[in-house]
Amino acid sequence: MKAEPTASGASAAESPDMRAEARADMRLMRSLVIGIFILMTAAALYFARAFFMPVMLAFLLTLTLTPIVRFLRKRGIPEVVSATLLVLLSIFIFAVAGYLLSGPVIDLINNSYSIGQQLTERLAPFRWPLERVTDVAHQLEALTETSQEPGVQRVAVAPSGILSTAASNILEAGTSITIVFVLSLFLLASGTLFYEKIVQSFTSMTQKKRALRIVYDVEREISHYLLTVSVINVSLGTVIGLGLWGLGMPNPLVWGATAALLNFLPYVGALMTILLVTVIALISFDTIAYALLAPAFVVLCDVVEGQFVTPMVVGRRLEINAVAIFIAIAFWSWLWGFVGALMAVPLLVVIKVFCDHFESLSPAGNFLAAQHSMAIEEEPAENNHNQAA
Known part of the structure; x- marks a missing residue:
């Protein structure tokens, strides 16, 4: 009769440890499942980027244009009409920008070798510390060539068909752009249908309200951020383009568009723009002192935008x-x-x-x-x- 309480007491004493161990195992298992899910998601995004990339771009474009569609809907314009007009306007702006920028960009690409030579000549007085390193590299290359056995031949891999690769890339880019604009049109024209489907996937009224509140809050914050940042970047590119035009910089439209596009990359984009403008300015102007005015103007614009305009307009919440x-x-x-x-x-x-x-x-x-x-x-x-x- 006394053994039963002892056994039950032992099991009761062991049960908290067993429960703690079971909880630790469950946490470990959940962490492993989450890690495997993250790795599988990254692999899917990498190998299926031809599908996911235009879809992501379409959702971001939709979030950017959603405030405009809702503003026009309050003025009596249906979502289908406003969405169609906005998407057509986006296509028009994209096509015009591509047409205007294609010529100068192709010229820069074709003249890249001469640009490199001119930059080397301009920076010749400042490159003497690197000449010793260059000489050592040439000596190592010559030593490698002379140390080859007589019967050994070098194998050079000829590049595959450039025209076929370019045609494939153009076709892929055209398909992705078409998916972006068509999917954006459907998402904008659907109005609140997408949100209604999300709410209908929940059962209780509390879950429906919470899901609807989260969806609208996320949409409001993201659409405000994307639309505001897009306007700021376009304004920054316009100011930089006009300033470089006033300084006599060649192709100021290209550098204004480049500044607007690269400014979507914080820190990195501004640095890339400054470096590109510095290189072109050094080979375009006679004196180095005057050439440095162009990158200095870009730095000033980036500092004003990054430290004053964007924090004041977007807010520090995001x-x-x-x-x-x-x-x-x-x-x-x-x-x-x-x-x-x-x-x-x-x-x-x-x-x-x-x-x-x-x-x-x-x-x-x-x-x-x-x-x-x-x-x-x-x-x-x-x-x-x-x-x-």
């Missing part, structure tokens, strides 16, 4: 951690190339806004958010003051 920005640009550029790098920051903003609406994802949202040193430094000072009181 500021992203610089480390997260660089990681996102590196990841998406590896995944989808230059187009992926352009989409890196908007996708990062989408992820941050989505994480802010779920308590379980708040650590990820906190990591993505920009951290202000003033707020961190004031908290310990305030705690010390309270402790002293």
Whole structure:
């Protein structure tokens, strides 16, 4: 009769440890499943980029134009009409920009060799520290050539058909652009149908309300960010183009469009624009002092835009951690190339806004958010003051 309580007491004593071990195993299993899911998602995005990339671009374009469609709907214009007009206007702007920029860009590509020679001649007085390194490299190359055995032949891989590769790339790009605009048209013209389908996938009224609130909040924040940043970048490109035109820079339209496009890449885009403008200015003007005016003007415009205009217009609510920005640009550029790098920051903003609406994802949202040193430094000072009181 006394053995039963002892056995039950032993099982009761062991049950908390067993439950803790089971919970630890469940957490480990869940972490493994999440890691495998992330790896499989990255692999799917990489190997199926021909499908996912235009779809992502279409969703981003839809979010950018959604505020305009809703504004026109309040003025009595149906979504189908406003969406069709906006998509046609986007196609027109894209086609005109491509036509105007194609000639100067092709000229720059064709003259890239002469540009490199002119830049080398202009920087000749400043390259003497590198001449020794260049001589060593030439000596190593000559040593490699002379050390070859007599019977060994070099194998050179001839490039595949350039025309066929170019035709394939043009066809792929045309297909992707068509998917982007057609899918954007359908998404914009559908109105609230997409949100109704999301709400209908939940059962309880509480879940429906929460899902609808999250969807509308995410859409409002992202559409505001994308539309505002697009307007800011176009304005920045216009100012830079006009300023470079006033300085006598060749092809100012190209550099204005380049500045507007690359400014979607924070930090990296501005640096690339400054370097490109510096190279062209050095070979275009007679004196180096006057040539440096062009990149100095670009630096001034970037500083004003990055430190004053964008924080004031967009607000600090959607500021992203610089480390997260660089990681996102590196990841998406590896995944989808230059187009992926352009989409890196908007996708990062989408992820941050989505994480802010779920308590379980708040650590990820906190990591993505920009951290202000003033707020961190004031908290310990305030705690010390309270402790002293």
